[in-house]
Amino acid sequence: MKLLQRTLLAAVAALTCSWSIPAAHADTGRFMDLHKPVKAPIGHRQFCADNRRACPNERYEPVVVRLTEERWQELIRVNADVNRRVRPMTDEDLFGKVEHWAYPHNGYGDCEEYVLEKQRILIAAGWPKSAVLITVAKDTQNSGHAVLTVRTDQGDMILDNQIEAVLPWYSTPYRYIKRQSARSPVKWTGIADTRVATVSSVSN
Template identity: 45%
Template sequence: MPGRWTTVLGGCALALAIIAVPGGAGSRAAGQPPAALTEAGETSVPIGWTQFCAHFPEDCRSRPARIETLALARAAWGQLTSINAHVNAAIEPVTDMEQYGQEEVWTYPLSGRGDCEDYVLLKKQMLVRAGLPASALLITVVRDRKGEGHAILTVRTDRGDYVLDNETDDIRLWHETGYRFVKRQSREDPNRWVTIGPASAPAAVASQ
């Protein structure tokens, strides 16, 4: 990526020492959703991801050497919160139709403008370059509170699945977002996608 993202990433380190890590997951109360999303089998790959990989094959390598869950220590939490906030501030939201004249263009926001998928792609790349495991950073399709298709980054941690979202700088557990989770990348292979199962909340179909 161009040097501008290196500059953004460099500024993130300043906030690490003052960010509190959320408490441990602990035991789950009766009726409380599970801390981690439940997956329920392989599903279709979004066309936007397929087209993105044709342009950026180096960022779509299959099968990580190890399947890792992120240990949510202070440094890792600081990287998540800082990069999420910095990318949200750096990119101007705009639809694919407004910018490209067509829907479902997944790409890095090189123009400084982009839609939800573009935010997610940049956040994932920056977090991987910062040393976080790619197998714990999963592009995810949801339905938002308006019932519209939306993309977020879910982070598989030892304290549950957290969400990075261009709609907010707050990082929350998946069940605190109000979203209906549909599908996401497989941890074993980013080019395979899996359905989010019914045990994870009311699932629904979203934009393919």
């Protein structure tokens, strides 16, 4: 556990320096500040209509996973493997639509395909459904982006196709909007992310 904590601190320190994240945000909580229920993204609703087995209308008690060294290495491995296997391509080029959520198609996909594949692999490996949640954010260009949030006792960790490292949510250069509810795969919850200065400092 000490090695894990040192690794996390080193990653945060290195990226904080390279992205010039303001010191005022250094005390940001380890967990996202969740807000009220919100509508699911239209892309996720379409995905669930196409993949009903992946979106059962069920409820469960939220679980926070104890982040052991083995679990930590598994997150790093899955993130790197999917990022390597899936080649980037826009929904318009891949599906002929501006927005379409699916599992990777013939080895291609955009951010949602990466996220859905990582989520599928982790759930198949035994991670609780309530701990691996699709999350929507705004990137440094203020464009929509999707990442996978993993709820652990060390905080909310982010698996991303744009950043190779697995990072605490507050060390990424995104402004978080909403994510799947930890109680149901078909429900979504708003995120009260007040770190706007962090995002703008990165984009400048």
